[in-house]
Amino acid sequence: MSEPAPPSLLRTEIGATLRLAAPLALANLLQMAVYASDVIFVARLGQDALAASSLAVSIFMLINWGLLGLTGAAAPLIAAELGRKQHSVREVRRTMRMALWLSLLCAVVGMVVCQFGLTVMLATGQDPKISAMAQEFLTIMSLALPFMIMSNVLRTFVSTMGRPIFATMITALAIGVNVLGNFALVFGNFGFPALGLPGSALSSLVTAIVTMIAYIVVIQTDRRMRRCYIWGRLWRPEWKRLKTMVRLGIPIALTIMAEGGLFGSAAYLMGNIGAAELAAHTIALQIAAAFFQIPYGIGQAATIRIGYHYGAGDRQGVARAGIAVFSVCLIAQVLAVAAMVGAPRLIISAYVDPDLPQNAAVVAFALQFLVIAAAFQLADGIQTVASGALRGLQDTKWPMIIALSGYWLVGFVVAAWLGLWTPLAGIGVWIGLMAGLVVVAILLTWRWWLREALGLVRT
Structure with missing residues (x-):
């Protein structure tokens, strides 16, 4: 996704990315545990x-x-x-x-x-x-x-x-x-x-x-x-700096809310389909969210590593950092897909007993949703890393437009149509989520690829 870099420099960049991304991804996973502990007690x-x-x-x-x-x-x-x-x-x-x-x-x-x-x-x-x-x-x-x-x-x-x-x-x-x-x-x-x-x-x-x-x-x-x-x-x-921060931050906030709002709205769509589908959706979404914390941490590392090179005016450094973060993301997402496809019942058992007869419908739907979740893991990882990479170049306006369009004009529309007006029902909702993620991933990666032509990298 970037021009080739000398192997030794690229290895150094990958090492720096891993040292930054691994603790951040683990912190993200632990943060989910903080929220989960509230649910355990309130339940x-x-x-x-x-x-x-x-x-x-x-x-x-x-x-x-x-x-x-x-x-x-x-x-x-x-x-x-x-x-x-x-x-x-x-x-x-x-x-x-x-x-x-x-x-x-x-x-x-x-x-x-x-x-x-x-x-x-x-x-x-x-x-x-x-x-x-x-x-x-x-x-x-x-x-x-x-x-x-x-x-x-x-x-x-x-x-x-x-x-x-x-x-x-x-x-x-x-x-x-x-x-x-x-x-x-x-x-x-x-x-x-x-x-x-x-x-x-x-x-x-x-x-x-x-x-x-x-x-x-x-x-x-x-x-x-x-x-x-x-x-x-x-x-x-420092009014000028505050203005710059707001100018960059508002698109970031709207991008995050666009994605969060899409997945939140999916629960309301599922509620109109059936209770079992909604319960299965909740479980599958929790699992997908847990796996998402790893590329999310890589995306955070991408912003920092690419931001370093951007500030230094090092175009080759920006390219190396891009190769590093996307490579690490691809490996992580392949492992995530392998886990979700290889042991779905084991993963679901962390939330509900799959052997109890009363859970049969929920488990059956959750297994179907997990297949689609596994299919969009790659797109989900790529879009969050591409978004983080572009933030490192202080490019936030167009990624926001891409996110709003992809998640809502594509993702939500497809999810609502397939979920409520076709026999696909709950599966249709998840196909809509995947469609939104794929479109956003493609457009953000394309923008990263054209960063030089678009004048996003300075020297």
Whole structure:
């Protein structure tokens, strides 16, 4: 997908990519475990509590993803500044200062939007009692937004500075904190009151605070990161840099929300088809999401590695980094496909017992959906790595247009048509998801391939 590079330099680039991508992918997988621990505890409270938390989390995560994408523009900017080398410490500090400003601004906006969750739930026909419970949960969760968004900015800084292992370690710490918090606050252990569903939201708030503090501690104790002194002159504005960050970040946020919204809307389509199909869809989507965390980590590494070379004005370095990230992604996705095709029942058994007669319909549908999920693993990996690579070149506007068009004009339209108006039903919905991913993957890869002709790479 790029011009050939000398073998020794390419091996070095692949090694650098793996050292960056592996900890980030593992951190992404561990983050899923943090969310899963909430579900495990809330499920013990009963069907109503689980339904309420699901409604609240669906709204909260869409808001959170979008805001994380907006502040995620710090990654290509910091990487480019480090690549340029000249005055890099000062430039990184200025970018981080504005990223932290933007985090607080985003958090305030997100907290306000969360207060309208009940209106959205009632407008979509949800049960009033469940919706009221969900709004209480969402209100508490909204308090965690400042800490979550700031933690993500600090994670970007840590990773871009070549210390991604800290992100892995801190996310592992977050799992322990969240489990203990749920155990104490949901059921009233360790002398705490039994708060039920609100207790789980409070646990998430505590976890977010501890996570942010952990990032501050590791930054202050690491000599290379400490010398950037990112806390210096926090009150001083850098309006031009903030404007650049917003210009790059808004398309990133809309791209993330476009993909998340497509997969979220698929659940509503499945709900119109049947309960068994919806349950199977949920299981298959969880499995696909788990496998997706690996190319997602590679895509994050792509932004950083390509951003370094972009900042240095090294066209050959950009090409080598492209070859490295796409090669690593292809290998990872081939292994993912092999696992999903080779042992689907074993993977499904992590969510539901496939041998119980009452689960027969759900398991049968889930197996069908997993076949399609395996088929689009390659496209899913390529699109996220291509998107990350283009972000490294600070190209976000056209990838956003491609994502919005591919996911909604192709993916959703095909999913709705095949799912609701043809005998394919649930399989048709998944074919639509695959169609959207394939179109986006092809167009983003094409744009990466033409990066020189499009003037995306500077010298």
